[in-house]
Amino acid sequence: MSIERYNARAAESRWQQVWDAGNVFATCNEDVRPKYYVLEMFPYPSGRIHMGHVRNYAMGDVVARYKRARGFNVLHPMGWDAFGMPAENAAMDNRVPPRAWTQQNIAAMKAQLKSMGLSLDWSREIATCDPSYYRHQQKMFLDFLAAGLVERKQSKVNWDPVDQTVLANEQVIDGRGWRSGAPVEQRELTQWFFKITKFSEDLLTSIDRLDRWPDKVRVMQRNWIGRSEGLLIRFALERTTTSAGETELEVFTTRPDTIFGMKFMALSPDHPLAQSAAAKNPELAAFIAECKRTGTAQELIDKAEKLGFDTGIRAIHPFDPTWKLPVYVANFVLMDYGTGAIYGTPAHDQRDLDFSNKYGLGNTPVVCPEGQDPQTFVITDIAYDGDGRMINSRFLDGLTIAEAKEQIAKRLEREVRGNQPIAQRQVNYRLRDWGISRQRYWGCPIPIIYCASCGVVPVPEADLPVKLPDDIEFDRPGNPLDRHPTWKHVVCSNCGGEATRETDTMDTFVDSSWYFARFTDPWIETRPTDRKAVDEWLPVDQYIGGIEHAILHLLYSRFFTRAMAATGHIGIDEPFEGLFTQGMVVHETYRTADGAFAAPAEVKIEGAGDVRRATLAETGEPVEIGPIEKMSKSKRNTVDPDDIIGTFGADTARWFMLSDSPPERDVIWTEEGVQGAWRFVQRLWRLVNEAAEFSREAPASRPPVFSGSAIAVRKAAHGALAKVSENIERLRFNVCIAHIYEFANSLQAILASSPQRVPDLKFAVREAAEIMVQLFHPMMPHLAEECWAALGHKTLLAIHSWPEVEHDLLLEDTITLPVQVNGKKRADVTIARDARNADIEASVLALDAIKRALDGKSPRKVIIVPQRIVNVVA
């Protein structure tokens, strides 16, 4: 019998049409089954999908198809993160309007996603650039504003001079804009902020509850929020030394225990006290100006010397009125953390020590490491920040650091100056409010108007959405909304007078902070969410995406969910119950002699191992094989999903993406790996057809007794079923695939041994073939449907339920235990599963190999681990 090769191309589009026509993956909100919401991070419509998308969506689809088979009502939607800079860049480069450019890209990518055979509910598709989406975002902005969660304030912002826009702190990487790569400048602008810091504590402590998130992400979020506990101390200033009558200086410290090691105070150049002192001291003013010029670029910060300028101001030590401390302005003190002023304890802080050594301020160690003689403990170039006991610290001497901190806090809290305690305990966070204003066109308009007489006026709800105009000029950089002839001119909704619109649009991270909620009911027009739908579907049970969103997107979404809860749009505060961050797709790089990168498609590889060499396919020019790196356009080491799907089919691409590496790790794309996956597709097709042929006219009902080989087949099938089920649940797709290979090997071996076609074996083979097809269905749905039909089924596998494991089959009557002597394996013993220990011991000691290993000695002890192992201790 010869079986025709599986034609992936034809079969895949055929099954995609069948699924489409049957509306198989559309999810209904009214359904009695338990819900399961699986979501992959929605893509930016750049125009083409890349292999990273294939990996991400293949994983999500495995979960979706598996959970569906498990009887869940699965929500698995897809949409487009459609606002953002590239559309504007394209508009400037190619004179295509951003909306048209975006829509074209969406259409192209949607076709690509469809060719992957993903079980998505396309009826819920949303695009964030659609007014039917962003109008609700505007509504929520207004609700947040009313609830005190939005603020307009002047602030120093990160300005990207190339993109001509403001960037969030998170979008500044190494002092450069995350998109343009241009060095970021500081500017004072009036901006809109979401008050994420209102939730600092809750965002931090709730991380503990996210037990289905990767530890890595949880740690990153904790660090980002950056809570630190300390003491806010009010230092008195020597009145005669201040220029504008200031009497005190507030300082935040996490190390109040070192208060007797203090040598100086330092102010940020932006500190008000520094400013007022500078007003009367031109040299100081010049120093401050110099500090600001240094900028925030990372290289500069790293290299920058600690510089200071003595203001002449003197602070008074809280425990000793005669102890005066010089107040410097220093370039390393940040204005926006704590109070913008610090006290310096050189012996125990490296920065303070560098500073002190430069200006000859000395140091006094106040913490002495255990076991070190305080008399000989001297600090020169390296500050000591470890544990120890207090020294040189008056009433603190001999205490631990923790005890000393507590002592200082207690004493200073009690002490009062001008009705106020001198110090209070304070918690500080690194997290800053989220500035969302962007000077861009292609984003969600901020629904605010500015009236000369009424001031800042929220756009009335009835006037929403504030729509983006389509007639836009992209002849120069900057924000085209600002120079549009009519768009921004409106009448004040309050007084009817002349007014102008806010021309800034929202950061695109706002768009992606709530899309998961909109998917639960994307049709409702009157409100952002239907409460019944969000309450039913949220939280997302499994969210899957790249680690690059570990902080920004996930933290913003967590904030947004809380803000939506505060304004009644949602009933929960954590949006994603399970999070999985998948690794990247990486590939070798190739360079020609002139240093230019060559694409994999242009390169021909010959040989293997050490003699592996590459040439340009067209010219034969030798090519150097470079390091394996993330697929990127600049390195030209990308592989186009369309090419792979066109050549091998979507199933092969999906299978390979899931098979080679653990999903959280990077996967190396190799031609050999894809070939291997493709061979296996063909092999499965043959195997299932052979099994179908073998089991023709198998009994419809289960035979009462199975013979030996039938039992072996059934054990292999149910063993694989148990393993694959377990490992899909744990998202260990590579392990699932190994078990499927193993199962295929054993089924193939049994069929190849040409057993007699007895009814019970026919039944078992048929059952095994069906289980096999169902096991690989989540990964290779098209092939699975094709095989399912080949097995004679008239209904779709996509809506078929998952097979049940027969656990009895997995229990053997006799088991083979490894037998060790002193921890080294010497033999196996086969014994009844429920044999008593005494019997096992007797059989073990009777084994020739064990006798030999014991060499006449008598065993001291025999350890029997039930069902696992026997160890004879000699």
Next chain:
RNA sequence: GCGGACGUGGCGGAACCGGUAGACGCAACGGACUUAAAAUCCGUUGAGGGUAACCUCGUGCGGGUUCGAGUCCCGCCGUCCGCACCA
């Protein structure tokens, strides 16, 4: 500097809660089929020793706990990632 993860054959990786290390795939080698190729099938493949049954060594390095350690503990080395003048 702070924080985190990881280190297993030629390669990707597997090994539940401490219990047969190397499943499964890739590559390689040998063979079958074929005029030939492709496809497919069979076999070998951690290192060393032995004709063989088998034996010795082996999960980055050094110690420790244990009947037993890839897995747990202590100390190193290396790689990768995140944050970074945060007081």
